[in-house]
Amino acid sequence: MNPKKLITYAKNAQNYAKAKYSNYPVGAALLTKDGVVVKGCNIESKAYPTTLCAERVAIFSAIAQGFNNFKALALITNDGAFPCGSCRQIIYEYTDNILIYIGQNNDKKILEVHINDLLPNPFGK
Numbered sequence: 001m002n003p004k005k006l007i008t009y010a011k012n013a014q015n016y017a018k019a020k021y022s023n024y025p026v027g028a029a030l031l032t033k034d035g036v037v038v039k040g041c042n043i044e045s046k047a048y049p050t051t052l053c054a055e056r057v058a059i060f061s062a063i064a065q066g067f068n069n070f071k072a073l074a075l076i077t078n079d080g081a082f083p084c085g086s087c088r089q090i091i092y093e094y095t096d097n098i099l100i101y102i103g104q105n106n107d108k109k110i111l112e113v114h115i116n117d118l119l120p121n122p123f124g125k
């Protein structure tokens, strides 16, 4: 699947974000090696630290559905943000140096980066 298509899935997931505290919806789409796409969005809580990021929702959801091998992860935000530190750790631990597509609403450009470049000297190597 090309990056643009996977970003489209992430954009769809972004619509489901529960982001009323930050007003910063994030969408993620995780492509499994079987070609299945598992979506994630950020889900915020009144108890703020309980919030979960879109990337981890996608990865945890995929694992819970029995998927353990992944090809790519697409991420979409309003400003083209990269995954936070906690998500980098989980992406590193549960994927095999996956390729991440970084998209931005209202901008066609898609950046591509490997998790190993986002998390040098990872914990648990």
Ligand code: THU
Binding pocket: 019, 022, 024, 026, 041, 042, 043, 044, 051, 052, 053, 054, 055, 082, 083, 084, 087
């Ligand atoms: N967020 C994500 O979903 N992914 C990230 O990698 C960084 C931050 C969410 C958490 C929170 O709901 C909102 O963005 C603002 O921090």
